[in-house]
Amino acid sequence: xxxxxxxxxxxxxxxxxxxxxxxxxxxxxxxxxxxxxxxxxxxxxxxxxxxxxxxxxxxxxxxxxxxxxxxxxxxxxxxxxxxxxxxxxxxxxxxxxxxxxxxxxxxxxxxxxxxxxxxxxxxxxxxxxxxxxxxxxxxxxxxxxxxxxxxxxxxxxxxxxxxxxxxxxxxxxxxxxx
Numbered sequence: 719x720x721x722x723x724x725x726x727x728x729x730x731x732x733x734x735x736x737x738x739x740x741x742x743x744x745x746x747x748x749x750x751x752x753x754x755x756x757x758x759x760x761x762x763x764x765x766x767x768x769x770x771x772x773x774x775x776x777x778x779x780x781x782x783x784x785x786x787x788x789x790x791x792x793x794x795x796x797x798x799x800x801x802x803x804x805x806x807x808x809x810x811x812x813x814x815x816x817x818x819x820x821x822x823x824x825x826x827x828x829x830x831x832x833x834x835x836x837x838x839x840x841x842x843x844x845x846x847x848x849x850x851x852x853x854x855x856x857x858x859x860x861x862x863x864x865x866x867x868x869x870x871x872x873x874x875x876x877x878x879x880x881x882x883x884x885x886x887x888x889x890x891x892x893x894x895x896x
Contacts, residue, residue, distance in 0.1 A: 798866030806871035822875035852889040
């Protein structure tokens, strides 16, 4: 049975326009304003420590696909491995400095999928084997990049051996927890 989460009431003053925007945002998210504010703040607090690792550059999906199409797949995987190791090490250290342990699965699902929006997650947790599928629309070269990145990053978080299968629109990861 899951232990109930403790809550406390606290009042803040916000600009009226912000309060109105909050109401619209909560409605779009199909949440209460209270739940919406809690989720937004939780997301922000999760991501703040990661800003040094994940400085953002935003571009349209078409532009991103074009950039990927001009790259060499072998070189892309080597670069992905280097970036994955650097990011994972920095994220791991940042979380530890905030007295929080981040698992490989949390790094993949929360940081890369949910916040960085690199892919969408489909997954299953078995008693002896775990598997997640990372779905995306960026083609085989993005799968190659993600494979290199994940293989390198996973070693920072865990000693579990992982198996990765790639295709045009997905990366499937399987591992047996030790």
